[in-house]
Amino acid sequence: MEFKDYYKIMGVARDATEAQIKQAYRKLARKYHPDVSKEKDAEARFKEVGEAYEVLKSPEKRAAYDQLGQGHPGQDFRPPPDWGAGFEFAGAGPSDPSYSDFFESLFGSQGRAGPGNRRGAFRPGRGEDHHAKVLLDLDATLRGGARQLTLRVPEIDADGRLVSKERVLNVQVPKGILAGQHIRLSGQGARASGEGAPGDLYIEVDFLPHPLYKVDGRDLYLELPVAPWEAALGATVKTPTPTGTVDLKIPAGSHAGGKLRLKGRGIPASPPGDFYVLLQIALPPANDDKAKGAYAAFAAALPFNPRASLGV
Amino acid sequence: MSSPEDQALLGAIFEESAVLTVKDLSRMCAVDEEHIVEFVEEGVLNVVEMNTTEWHFTGAALRRARLALRLERDLELNLAGVALALELIEELQRLRRELQVKP
Numbered sequence: 547m548e549f550k551d552y553y554k555i556m557g558v559a560r561d562a563t564e565a566q567i568k569q570a571y572r573k574l575a576r577k578y579h580p581d582v583s584k585e586k587d588a589e590a591r592f593k594e595v596g597e598a599y600e601v602l603k604s605p606e607k608r609a610a611y612d613q614l615g616q617g618h619p620g621q622d623f624r625p626p627p628d629w630g631a632g633f634e635f636a637g638a639g640p641s642d643p644s645y646s647d648f649f650e651s652l653f654g655s656q657g658r659a660g661p662g663n664r665r666g667a668f669r670p671g672r673g674e675d676h677h678a679k680v681l682l683d684l685d686a687t688l689r690g691g692a693r694q695l696t697l698r699v700p701e702i703d704a705d706g707r708l709v710s711k712e713r714v715l716n717v718q719v720p721k722g723i724l725a726g727q728h729i730r731l732s733g734q735g736a737r738a739s740g741e742g743a744p745g746d747l748y749i750e751v752d753f754l755p756h757p758l759y760k761v762d763g764r765d766l767y768l769e770l771p772v773a774p775w776e777a778a779l780g781a782t783v784k785t786p787t788p789t790g791t792v793d794l795k796i797p798a799g800s801h802a803g804g805k806l807r808l809k810g811r812g813i814p815a816s817p818p819g820d821f822y823v824l825l826q827i828a829l830p831p832a833n834d835d836k837a838k839g840a841y842a843a844f845a846a847a848l849p850f851n852p853r854a855s856l857g858v
Numbered sequence: 859m860s861s862p863e864d865q866a867l868l869g870a871i872f873e874e875s876a877v878l879t880v881k882d883l884s885r886m887c888a889v890d891e892e893h894i895v896e897f898v899e900e901g902v903l904n905v906v907e908m909n910t911t912e913w914h915f916t917g918a919a920l921r922r923a924r925l926a927l928r929l930e931r932d933l934e935l936n937l938a939g940v941a942l943a944l945e946l947i948e949e950l951q952r953l954r955r956e957l958q959v960k961p
Contacts, residue, residue, distance in 0.1 A: 575933050581925055582947060596932070675886050677924070692866035718866040726921055729869035748872060748886070750921065760959050767959040816874070824959070 550648045552598035552611065560612070564603070571599040597645045607653060614652075650707060671742030676735040678749050682719060684756040687813055688788045690721030695749065717749070722815035724764055725752050758786060764819025766812045771828035772796055777804075787811050787821055794823060802827045876917030883915060887923050894923065900937040902926050902944060 553560050556570045578585060578592040585591065601607045678697040686693055699713045717729065728748040735745025753761055760767040770785055780798030784791050789811060796806075804825040812819025832838050883903075884891040897903040898913065903923060905913045925947075926940050935943060 572934065579929070579932055581928060582943075592932075674888070716866045718868050720869055720871045723871050726918075727874075728872040728917070728920065730872040731867050731869050734867065748920070749869070762955045762959055822959075 547647045547651060550594075550598070550646060552601050555594050555598040556602060558602075562602075564605075567599070567602050571595065571603070575599075593645075597649050600645075601649070601653070611652065671738055671740050673738040673742065673745035674736040675745040676747045678747065679752065680749055681752050681754050684753050684759060684761065686719040687721065687723045687751075687753070690719055692716055692718050697749075719751075722813055722818070723751050724813060724815055725761060727751055759788070761813070764813045764815045764817075765822060766819065767822045767824060769826050770794075770823045771826045772800070774827055774829065777801065777825065777827055785823060796825070800825055872920070873917030876920075878915040878917065878919055879912050883919060883923050886920055887927055889927060896937060897923060897926060900941050902937070902941050 553562070556562075556567060556574065558566055558570045562570070574595045575592065577583060578588045578595060580589045580592055583592070601611050676699065678695075678699075680695050680697070682693060685691075693716075695715050695717050697713045697715065698710045701709055701711045703709045715731075715734070717731065720729065723729065728750050731747040731749070733744045734747035737744050758768055766788065768786070770783070772781070772783060775781075776783060776796055777800040778798065780800070781796045782793050783796060785794040787808065792808070794806065794808075802825060806823040806825070808821040808823070810818045811821035830837060832841050878886075880891050880894045883894045887894070894903065898905055903915060903919050903926075906916050922944070926944060929935050929940050929943050930937075933939075933943075
């Protein structure tokens with residue numbers, strides 16, 4: 547198991563005061579919070595920082611951790627046999643089950659609150675609801691259909707430790723679901739401790755990038771390249787849409803960035819979204835004499851100053 | 859041959875049908891009802907229907923409440939801070955979406 551240098555993760559000195567540690571945590575938490583951050587490894591970093599803070603903010607855990615010595619990051623680590631003797635850890639951890647093996651080996655299940663000890667009152671007898679987040683391909687909502695979803699589920703193992711297990715579910719994705727919405731699977735949450743019914747599972751949906759379409763709520767956007775003469779003179783061009791290729795009429799006098807709307811051809815939610823086509827003007831290359839001649843004739847025929855609005 | 863486990867679980871879109879009460883949100887987010895009421899008072903959650911006996915929320919309130927709780931816990935924010943952060947996050951998301959669909 548890898549030794550974790552919590553001081554290094556927090557970017558504080560080993561003799562940092564509680565105030566300095568708190569300050570460092572707040573700054574890093576804001577920077578890497580998955581709901582706010584744009585950093586690509588934000589979630590992993592945020593968890594690491596949360597784990598480090600969990601240890602360093604508690605005088606007992608910090609003292610126990612300091613007793614281990616500096617160690618070397620990456621070095622294979624085993625807790626000493628007398629580890630933890632004389633320290634009492636009160637369970638006060640956040641609800642995140644994904645702390646590292648290193649943390650678990652030091653503080654184990656006593657180091658954190660169990661999932662049932664979180665603030666708030668549950669309806670007695672009923673199993674807890676579970677929440678998960680998945681990335682789906684856009685086709686799942688456009689057409690609906692079964693998808694294999696792999697979820698990480700917190701579980702209490704035989705030793706009473708909170709561990710994260712993989713759970714594969716085959717789920718019929720409801721057609722028309724939007725990013726940020728939840729698929730609700732009744733009875734797929736935690737089992738009740740007593741006789742009660744199991745909780746529900748809520749799966750928050752987000753979409754993987756699609757090669758052609760961009761998603762904005764229930765609407766879809768496609769960037770469609772057209773030739774200059776198609777934009778200027780108007781044309782009917784083949785256009786891919788989620789429901790198949792259509793013949794799209796480009797009005798004469800269209801310009802780059804022009805937006806055409808195909809009503810109701812977005813995500814089939816209720817009400818359905820729209821499909822927007824954003825026009826891009828693609829220029830044919832001038833890579834032979836014939837093409838160069840055509841451009842020259844074009845220039846000779848049209849008195850056109852594209853920079854007129856710049857006053858030059 | 860497909861065993862029952864192989865058959866796909868039928869999922870419903872929670873937001874489309876759900877009408878939530880304070881009690882529902884409290885259970886789903888595992889917080890006290892009082893906490894949900896505070897969210898409403900601070901404008902973090904919007905009540906869609908002021909029923910004579912209880913408040914009703916749309917299904918979208920679940921995501922908002924959970925996000926608010928994460929911000930509260932992870933960033934040690936107070937309610938006013940959560941409300942401000944939520945507004946800014948939504949503005950940021952709107953701008954990012956706009957940027958993404960610009961040609």
